[in-house]
Amino acid sequence: MPAARLLLAAIAAGFCVATPGAGARSEASVQNLRFGFAAGGNLQNFTPPTLGRYLDLAQASHAGWIRVDLNWDVIQHHGPKRYDWRRFDKVVSAITARRMSVLAGILYTPPWARPRGTAPNYPPRNLAAYGRFVRTAVRRYAKKGVHTYEIWNEPNLAAFWGPSPDPVRYTRMLKLAYREIKRTDRRARVVSAGLAPYGRYGEHDARHINPLNFLEDMYAQGAGKSLDAVGWHPYNFPFGLGFEESSAWSQMSETSPSARSIMAAHGEESKQLWLTEFGFPTGSTSRDVSEATQAQLVTDAYTMLASQPWSGPSFLYSFQDSGPNKLDVEHNFGVVRHDFSPKPSYYAYQALALGG
Numbered sequence: 001m002p003a004a005r006l007l008l009a010a011i012a013a014g015f016c017v018a019t020p021g022a023g024a025r026s027e028a029s030v031q032n033l034r035f036g037f038a039a040g041g042n043l044q045n046f047t048p049p050t051l052g053r054y055l056d057l058a059q060a061s062h063a064g065w066i067r068v069d070l071n072w073d074v075i076q077h078h079g080p081k082r083y084d085w086r087r088f089d090k091v092v093s094a095i096t097a098r099r100m101s102v103l104a105g106i107l108y109t110p111p112w113a114r115p116r117g118t119a120p121n122y123p124p125r126n127l128a129a130y131g132r133f134v135r136t137a138v139r140r141y142a143k144k145g146v147h148t149y150e151i152w153n154e155p156n157l158a159a160f161w162g163p164s165p166d167p168v169r170y171t172r173m174l175k176l177a178y179r180e181i182k183r184t185d186r187r188a189r190v191v192s193a194g195l196a197p198y199g200r201y202g203e204h205d206a207r208h209i210n211p212l213n214f215l216e217d218m219y220a221q222g223a224g225k226s227l228d229a230v231g232w233h234p235y236n237f238p239f240g241l242g243f244e245e246s247s248a249w250s251q252m253s254e255t256s257p258s259a260r261s262i263m264a265a266h267g268e269e270s271k272q273l274w275l276t277e278f279g280f281p282t283g284s285t286s287r288d289v290s291e292a293t294q295a296q297l298v299t300d301a302y303t304m305l306a307s308q309p310w311s312g313p314s315f316l317y318s319f320q321d322s323g324p325n326k327l328d329v330e331h332n333f334g335v336v337r338h339d340f341s342p343k344p345s346y347y348a349y350q351a352l353a354l355g356g
Contacts, residue, residue, distance in 0.1 A: 029059050029060065029062070029098070029099065030062050030353075030354060031059070031062060031063065031064040031098075031099050031100055031101075032062050032063070032064045032353040032354070032356070033064035033065065033101065033313060034064065034302075034305075034306070034311075034313055034314065034353075034356075035061075035062065035063045035064055035065070035302070035313070035314065035316075035349070035352070035353040036063055036064060036065030036066060036067060036103065036313050036314065036315035036316070037058055037061075037063050037065070037066055037067065037315060037316055037317075037318060037319040038067040038276060038277045038279075038315040038316065038317040038318055039066055039067060039068050039069075039318060039319060040069075040317070040318055040322065041069040041071060042322070043066075043068055043091045044068075044071075044074070044087035044088050044090070044091050045087070048090075051090070051091065051094055052094065053340060054319065054320060054340075055094050055095060055098055055100075056098070057319075057336060057340065057342075057346075058098075058100070058319055059098040059099070059100060060350070061319075061335070061346060061349055061350045061353060062350055062353035062354045063100060063319075063349075063353060064100060064101060064313070064353075065100060065101045065102070065103055065313055065315060066095050066100055066101075066102060066103070067102075067103040067105060067150070067276055067277075067315045068088075068091055068092070068095070068102060068103070068104060068105070069104075069105050069107060069108070070088060070104045070105065070106050070107075070137055070141075071088075071107065071108050072106065072107065072108050072109060072110060072113075072130070072133050073108040073109060073110045073111075073120040074087075074088075074108075075088065075133075075137075076110045076112075076113075076133060077110050077111065078110075079112055080112060080113070080129070083136070085140065089144070092104075092141060092144050092145075092146060093144065096144065096145045096146075101145075101148065102141075102145070102146045102148070103148050103149075103150055103191070103276065103313075103315070104137075104141060104146050104148065104149050104150070105149075105150040105151075105152070105153055105276075106130075106133070106134055106137060106149060106150070106151060106152070106177065107152045107153050107160075108120040108121065109121075109122055109123060109124045109130070113125065113126070113129045113130075118162060118163075119162060121158075121159060121160050121161065121162045122161075122162040122163070123152075123161060123162075123169065123170075123173065127169075127172055127173050127176055128176070130173060130176065130177070131176040131177065131179075131180050132180075134149075134176075134177045134180045134181060135180040135181075135183075135184050138180065138181050138184040138185050138188065139184050139185075142184065142185040142187070142188070147185060147187045147188045147189065148188065148189045148191065149177070149181055149188060149189070149190055149191065150191045150192075150193060150194065150231055150276055151173065151174050151177045151178075151190065151191070151192060151193055152170065152173065152174075152193040153193055153194060154193060154194060154195065154196040154233065155167075155170040155193050155195075155214070156195050156196055156198065156208065156209045156210070156211055156214040157196050157198070157207065157208055157209075158206070158207035158208070159207075160196075164206050164207060165207070165208065165209045165214065167209070167214050167217035167218050167221065168217065168221055170193070170218070171217075171218050171221035171222065171223045171226075172221075174190075174192055174193075174218070174223055174226050174227065175222070175223070175225075175226040177190065177226075178190045178226035178227065179226070189228040189229065190226070190227055190228050190229075191227065191228065191229045191230070191231045191274050191276065192218070192223065192227040192229070192230050192231050193231050194231035194232055194233040194274075194275075194276040194277050195211035195214055195215060195231065195232055195233060196211065196233050196235075196248075197211065197233065197234070197235050197236065197246075197247075197248035197251075198210050198211065199246050200245045200246045201213065201245070201251070201255065201257060203246075211232070211233075211248060211251065211259070212251055212255075212257055212258070212259065212262065215230065215259060215262050215263075216257075216262055219262060219263075219265075219266045219268075224266050224267070224268050227271070228271065229271055229272045229273070229274045229312050230259060230263060230268075230271065230272075230273050230274070231273075231274055231276045232248070232252060232259060232273045232274065232275055232276070233248065233275070233276065233277040233278060234247075234248040234249040234251070234252055234275060234278045235248060235277070235278055235279065236248060236249045236250075237279070237280045237281060237287060237288070237289060238280070238286070238287055238288060238289045240297060240300075241297065241300055241301060241304065249278075252273055253308070253310070259273055260273070260310055269310075272310055272311060272312035273310055273311060273312060274312040274313055274314070274315075275305070275311070275312075275313075275314040275315060276315050277315055277317040278301070278314070278315075278316065278317060279316050279317035279318060279333045280293070280294045280297045280298070280333070280345075281294075281329045281330075281332040281333045282294050282332045282333075282343065283325075283326040283327065283328065283329055283331065283332035284326040284327060285326075285327060285329055287329050288329060288332060291343045291344055291345065292344055294335075294343065294344070294345045295343070295344035295345040295347070295348040296348075298316065298335070298345045298348050298349055298352070299348045299352060301314075302314065302349075302352045303352070306356075316335065316349065317333050318333045318334050318335075319334055319335060319336065320334040320335075320336050320337075320338065320340065321333065321334035321336070321337050321338040322334070322338070323338055324337075324338045324339075335349055
């Protein structure tokens with residue numbers, strides 16, 4: 001059903017559908033735990049008024065989740081005995097105060113823990129240091145209502161796991177983190193890192209591994225006992241949701257093998273795929289879609305996912321455009337523009353989330 005008709009149907013059914021604006025909130029906000037936003041890594045840098053406006057509008061969209069980074073590099077940048085939680089505490093408190101849940105990604109390595117001369121996307125020299133940070137973070141944030149964690153981000157790409165993807169070492173990190181999280185918070189759930197798109201099954205080079213191959217290698221290393229859900233990033237812009245062997249969307253369940261068939265082969269079919277990032281940019285390059293197309297793809301994606309029992313919470317990337325430059329794809333993923341004005345996709349998302 002087109003986004004406009006979904007919105008009208010929700011209103012006709014007597015639901016409260018908020019009109020976004022500065023400080024807008026639904027009078028009787030309903031947060032749908034199938035729906036989330038992947039915020040990116042910058043929320044802790046927002047001023048209080050900007051953060052409040054962002055989260056009020058996200059709450060009014062009926063999102064149930066916000067995915068945020070607990071950035072180890074920022075929190076422990078100045079040494080293994082120094083922590084700076086202040087900005088992250090404010091973000092978590094602001095989200096939970098609006099009755100939304102937090103998916104906390106624990107990622108990025110501080111200078112003292114990574115190889116000399118490398119960037120934060122490199123894993124630590126000693127994974128035990130990551131484990132200690134995980135334990136400390138979970139102990140802190142369990143008291144603040146956080147009980148769901150994602151371990152790193154897109155480790156099948158060198159851009160997030162330098163200098164080259166390594167499923168064996170990533171699985172060691174996952175196992176260590178899982179053990180620390182479960183010991184610290186018995187209520188906690190652990191999602192493996194969302195795996196990024198890269199070509200067809202079997203494709204790889206020094207900087208990329210197809211997510212299906214990476215997932216196979218994770219399971220071969222025993223990852224199944226150390227995750228409650230599998231993270232997945234099924235970007236396929238600007239091509240949409242149609243079947244294609246190289247589409248990370250199709251690779252969830254339609255290709256052979258697929259993420260679901262790999263999970264089933266290891267007795268893990270009862271666990272879900274969590275789409276911890278996916279989205280459709282609306283700039284003016286050949287990689288972008290129109291705002292109307294974005295709204296239709298959001299509608300189609302969530303409608304398709306609702307019919308799949310293997311689909312867990314799905315996090316649209318992103319809520320707000322990160323900048324105003326229409327020639328920069330990364331600036332244009334939001335359902336609201338950089339100035340917080342809503343795109344048609346905001347209303348489509350809102351109606352879908354309210355409708356179930």
